[in-house]
Amino acid sequence: MPAIDTDILIVGAGGAGMYAALSAVRSGAERVLLADKSLVGRGGATVMAQMTVAAALAEESDDDIDLHLADTVGAGRGLCVEPLAAALCEDAPARIREMEEWRVGWARRDTGRIAQVTAPGHSRPRCCYVDFLNTGPAVAATLRRRVAQVPAIRRVSNLTVTDLVTADGEIAGAVGLDLTEGQAVTIAAKAVIIATGGLTRLYRRSSASANMGGDGYALALGAGAELTDMEFVQFFPIGHLAPRLVGMDPIMWDPFRYKLGGRLLDSAGDEFLARYGSDEAGAYTTPRDIATYAITKEVAAGRGSPHGGVYLSFQHVPRAALEAAFGPVIDRLARHGIDLTRAPIEVSPIAHYHMGGIAVDTTMASRVPGLYAAGEAAGGANGANRLSGNAIPEALVFGERAGHFAAAYAAGRKPARWPHDGEAVGRIARLAEGRRGEVSAPELLEELRTVMQDYVGPFRAAGGLTRAVARLREMRAALPVLAIPPGRACNPGLADWFELRASLIAAEAVAVAALSRSESRGAHQRDDFPQTDPAWARNQRVALAAGGGAAVT
């Protein structure tokens, strides 16, 4: 059984994890293990980002950090943890400039200035990007190159961290599953940074990659940390619905709207956002929570499109303008039979981002000594609703901070002693023996996504939430008897079982927090409590319950 000894274990190698690794070494860490269940720098959410990265660079306006913070806090509907939001806005320009030094290639105007566009909810043109729709791949590739040049960073792909290990309440390491060999790996570590992203894969309709199942939240709960704001799942309002596109991210219409406006239409071809208090007049200004609300209500009222969404039209935009803004993308759309000058496409809300996450302070430390979180996995900065453009700076800023502070923590510690965790290690070998059973993990993962979509989606009510919690607990009780195909090497049944175990606890955390919050605010809309209640202007925490479930504290 492989045994690894390191100073800092980073779980997840997207934007936050890679930046954390670079920062930890810059702050003196001598041994960093950067582990990803997928391939380093290729899985997760960063690589999927299409366009906007918000930072008060003031390249195109009189912007400053306080204005960015005011917009972020305003969008958060009273729930942003302000010190975290302030850290995000303060550090974002330095991180964006550093990425430029590392040759990420932000788009520039003819004047040479970095181009910045105005995204919904921002009071200034603040969002930079890499053309065309290439922000995420460019950021990921830039960080991948940097990380590969640092000998102190050991990269391991296809390693799933299944359990964190504590000794006397402090982080001592982790147990991992080497997916290739199907064997347990022990990792002694002074500090752990969770950079696993969010939980949008828990929803049937999502823009998530396969790695966004909330496993970092399950790890943190298991180690004794608290989660915050778990009920706030952002639904991206205009996810692609029809006609079917392949090889293109379903949130691709966001950049189209930044550059070209576009019009949201009901089945009669009429603009409807004004009915919900948001008259766009050809621009793209409606915040995500309000747009999701409006679209869902239009569909419920029978004014939706054939596939259950609404129409998004660019028919009023001249072909030359489309081609100037998106060149090669227009050609790719044509190959799918889509001509935006001739017909609208159908869009509907899809799970896109999770505002909640691991409760941390501005050093990214959780309440468990040695346990840090970064990126989407950390909760609080975005409150009840995230501004578009704040996710990539969050990954870079919080990654940088987590790496720095984890390195400082680890520097003062003796080498971690591996406290033998026989249970977590033995479980992997036992599962690999295989098991007969009535149901398998992939089946239950599908059911989980349906339960979450139907009962814990953008609109919730006590009845559905109660049913969801009960069903999630039944599924968790079934974990010990699920069918598992036998075998070690590349046995997908092992990864499925661990994914389901983590997904169930993450899903339960969302559902219990949503059930508890008896009001509507931002991304959390209760049909049975449609008003915002000033008494609820506070953050909810979730911890592991005595019976192994998730409970609001």
Place this chain on the structure above:
Amino acid sequence: MTTLTAHLSVRRGTADNPPRYDEFAVPFEDGATVLDALMWVRARLDPSLAIRYSCINANVCKECTIAVDGRVAYACTTRLKAGAVMVLEPLPGKPVLRDLVSDTRPPRERL
């Protein structure tokens, strides 16, 4: 109403064993991809089928590269065909780990 079906012939097994081909019949939907079909098989017919993927629909991770009817292709962007049998095999030129998964990890990212 007739339901269209797509047929997959999938190479199975590890490097140590002689390969075999398993046939799967999958409901066909207009616009569906080979990866959609493989995920459907894993959830309903055979959870032991190994296939690597990450981004699912954006074609940015490139992890689902396999051979479709002998040609290198992404499972996530290859459209499913109704009627004909599609032969799915792991990426040629890389060590096979299991089923459709070959070892594409950079050497410096291995344990």
